[in-house]
Amino acid sequence: MSTNQGKLKPSSSELDLDRPNIEDYLPSGASIQEPHGKLRLSDLLDISPILTEAAGAIVDDSFTRCFKSNSPEPWNWNVYLFPLWCFGVVFRYLILFPARAIVLTIGWIIFLSCFIPVHFLLKGNDALRKKLERVLVELICSFFVASWTGVVKYHGPRPSMRPKQVFVANHTSMIDFIILEQMTAFAVIMQKHPGWVGLLQSTILESVGCIWFNRSEAKDREIVAKKLREHSQGADNNPLLIFPEGTCVNNQYSVMFKKGAFELGCTVCPIAIKYNKIFVDAFWNSRKQSFTMHLLQLMTSWAVVCDVWYLEPQNLRPGETAIEFAERVRDIISVRAGLRKVPWDGYLKYSRPSPKHRERKQQSFAESVLRRLEEK
């Protein structure tokens, strides 16, 4: 996910189908044209509302705000607090970090020494192997969480393994997956990563039934949609976990949910995750740091404190479209986790908005001009 050069390409028209009408959300201060009175030269030349919108976007926009890291207020700014802070740094880096690294290493040793035999020796006995692998994956995730001194409070009933249900959650960092996985072995759908993460994905996470996609491939969507459908129908597959935002957001806002998870004909169980910023900013800004650096940052912080709410399962209401369903669930999650909703598609991080939105503005202005021309 190291698209840090920001090579933008125009989005395919497929992405348009995912969004409800953005115009309902966009802050349009003044309408482009006061729709009354005969058309005069001043009306045509007065482009101030459109310019104001553009300047407003340059000065501050809701999309960029979603991906801003929350750096904590520096509190070490005076003579008394500074030594305390220095002591804290020494403690974190020289005592906590090595201790955590050791814990994590022990965890990996235990995990691998159990997982490798189970994986290869029990090839014939699938049901038992899957059960053991599930437990082992939950175990290594617990070790990971311990390595950041993760304090996770789970609220709500623990997810059960039933067919025809998917879980959706808001997305702040890849650690969301680890935090949820230590409670219940989900099969998650993720972007395929390079490096050591990719290696883990193709070996260990395969065993819990994870599905990979590649954001940059257009055809990929159909293949993935098919895989999702197949997985959710299977009775003994691990419950499917989907992050419908499609990208990491900074835990203050939520971007629009992709409808893919909501048109599988399954019950959707929302999960809300909220990190406590006082301890660490858990937002993984993939443009700024690699996942390894992100993990190291977590391991040298005091703790990762978060709340996880398992919310009431939702079903598609009669007459509701998949997009409306997605928005309704996003509402539920955003309210629970205290997130502000923005009307943008998370994938706009990687591609430009479709020309459809500009065309809508152009169309309404054009119609207004023609109409006013007729007036006497």
Add this chain to the structure above:
Amino acid sequence: MGNTSSMLTQYDIEEVQQHCNKAFSQQEIVSLYERFCQLDRNGGGFVSAEEFLSVPEFAVNPLSQRLLRMVDGLNFKEFVAFLSAFSPRATLLQRIEFIFKVYDSDGNGKVTFNDMLDVLHDLTGQFISENQRKQVLTQVLDEAGYTKESLLVLSDFVKILGSSGLKMEVEVPVD
């Protein structure tokens, strides 16, 4: 002024304030600098067209290409000067001047029929035919006492737009 440092000195702030004719307060200039650094992802000291277009709200604006021509590659001082027309403290003349500059793409101080036609094209896209646009523009120009061959200068713009209450203000968020 350091491109890569994210600290503005008091001297820098005052210099920028002078350059934009005190259109922004010192607090606002600090906020704008934060924003500038946020947009300037590769730290080159200026915001490129690509970086501006990565703001979806800007990219969907019909006049984004015209504005890009004016704002591409500006350093921070020029960036603030560019935005000064949108400050609440800007005068009506400054705002009209800005609008004039948007129309006058070749910067020769004269706005031709084609310049106005181009902007109208940006605003209406494919929803009005080229002929209709010419027709509309000729008609309103005629009623205002100009012809197709007229070359409008800034004082003409002042005359035309001076009486309509131009609402062109943007609030700079200050923490």
